[in-house]
Amino acid sequence: MTDAPQVTTLACESIDDAIDALRVRGLRLSSIRMRLLEELFAVTRPLSAEDLAARLDLVLTSVYRNLETLERHGVLRHVHLGHGPGLYVLLVRGELEYIYCPGCRTARTVRPDLLDPVRTHIRRRFGYEVSFTHFALIGRCPSCVGDPAAE
Amino acid sequence: MTDAPQVTTLACESIDDAIDALRVRGLRLSSIRMRLLEELFAVTRPLSAEDLAARLDLVLTSVYRNLETLERHGVLRHVHLGHGPGLYVLLVRGELEYIYCPGCRTARTVRPDLLDPVRTHIRRRFGYEVSFTHFALIGRCPSCVGDPAAE
DNA sequence: ACATAACTGCGACTCGGTTGCAAATCGGGC
DNA sequence: GCCCGATTTGCAACCGAGTCGCAGTTATGT
Numbered sequence: 001m002t003d004a005p006q007v008t009t010l011a012c013e014s015i016d017d018a019i020d021a022l023r024v025r026g027l028r029l030s031s032i033r034m035r036l037l038e039e040l041f042a043v044t045r046p047l048s049a050e051d052l053a054a055r056l057d058l059v060l061t062s063v064y065r066n067l068e069t070l071e072r073h074g075v076l077r078h079v080h081l082g083h084g085p086g087l088y089v090l091l092v093r094g095e096l097e098y099i100y101c102p103g104c105r106t107a108r109t110v111r112p113d114l115l116d117p118v119r120t121h122i123r124r125r126f127g128y129e130v131s132f133t134h135f136a137l138i139g140r141c142p143s144c145v146g147d148p149a150a151e
Numbered sequence: 152m153t154d155a156p157q158v159t160t161l162a163c164e165s166i167d168d169a170i171d172a173l174r175v176r177g178l179r180l181s182s183i184r185m186r187l188l189e190e191l192f193a194v195t196r197p198l199s200a201e202d203l204a205a206r207l208d209l210v211l212t213s214v215y216r217n218l219e220t221l222e223r224h225g226v227l228r229h230v231h232l233g234h235g236p237g238l239y240v241l242l243v244r245g246e247l248e249y250i251y252c253p254g255c256r257t258a259r260t261v262r263p264d265l266l267d268p269v270r271t272h273i274r275r276r277f278g279y280e281v282s283f284t285h286f287a288l289i290g291r292c293p294s295c296v297g298d299p300a301a302e
Numbered sequence: 303a304c305a306t307a308a309c310t311g312c313g314a315c316t317c318g319g320t321t322g323c324a325a326a327t328c329g330g331g332c
Numbered sequence: 333g334c335c336c337g338a339t340t341t342g343c344a345a346c347c348g349a350g351t352c353g354c355a356g357t358t359a360t361g362t
Contacts, residue, residue, distance in 0.1 A: 028329075122250075
């Protein structure tokens with residue numbers, strides 16, 4: 001009963017936390033991994049693998065592989081806004097949900113509790129447990145409703 | 152004021168309706184287009200371009216181009232369920248919304264009015280006008296909640 | 303039956319992401 | 333301080349989903 005998942009989600013507060021947590025799990029701290037963590041801790045908004053590769057002048061493959069590793073080990077996660085690439089953000093930034101407007105192609109974050117009424121309604125009527133942390137809620141934002149164009 | 156959009160959404164009831172509607176607009180009725188329409192009228196569930204190409208032994212490019220044309224002219228539309236290819240369905244099947252479970256990778260349809268409370272809540276709290284006809288609502292279905300795996 | 307606009311097939315290309323493999327590198331033990 | 337082996341990297345090739353340019357074909361109004 002104790003060969004459990006090692007998904008001990010570690011929403012590390014700092015780079016050093018993350019480094020320690022990773023090392024304990026037998027992962028190494030390559031310079032690339034280090035630079036990715038630095039960049040991710042330096043920003044608040046989610047970034048695509050391409051963004052990160054460009055900012056840090058890294059090979060895309062390595063970025064993807066590192067992001068995957070960090071995600072598997074509960075340091076970060078990614079979110080999909082409509083079409084377009086996945087966007088990566090540290091777990092320590094919080095388990096926010098996203099609403100994405102295909103009109104202006106921008107997203108806003110929402111505190112999960114503000115969507116609980118929605119979740120409850122859908123659970124009660126359909127039995128589904130929905131979440132907008134991995135796939136954003138899609139809809140036209142206040143300034144794009146009425147506008148027939150876009151997406 | 153009359154060079155308006157020709158988006159007179161024609162949720163054609165039958166193949167013949169569709170054919171007429173397309174011909175009026177200066178489009179031709181190639182054999183490929185014909186066969187696609189036949190197949191689409193023969194099924195109720197949404198199909199991917201690949202599905203259609205395989206079933207009818209068609210070149211993928213042509214399938215995509217025809218689907219795009221038919222979509223532009225309001226005969227059909229496509230929906231995205233999580234990852235995976237777009238799925239095409241005739242408009243005459245109704246403007247249903249979709250809930251997709253990444254656990255079992257299946258979707259169910261929902262009559263739009265059953266989601267109106269959700270829409271209202273989100274409109275009031277956030278000003279967004281959401282819809283799940285193009286991007287499905289994502290969540291674990293009753294039999295996949297509790298199951299930690301999948302997606 | 304003919305002109306011509308619409309359509310098709312082919313191949314190349316895009317974007318987002320994954321994989322195989324040989325070479326480089328990290329880091330615990332000595 | 334250096335050695336060994338596991339981890340990580342870079343490269344190139346590949347993948348799924350979809351688009352595009354272009355030369356050749358076909359449907360349709362006259």
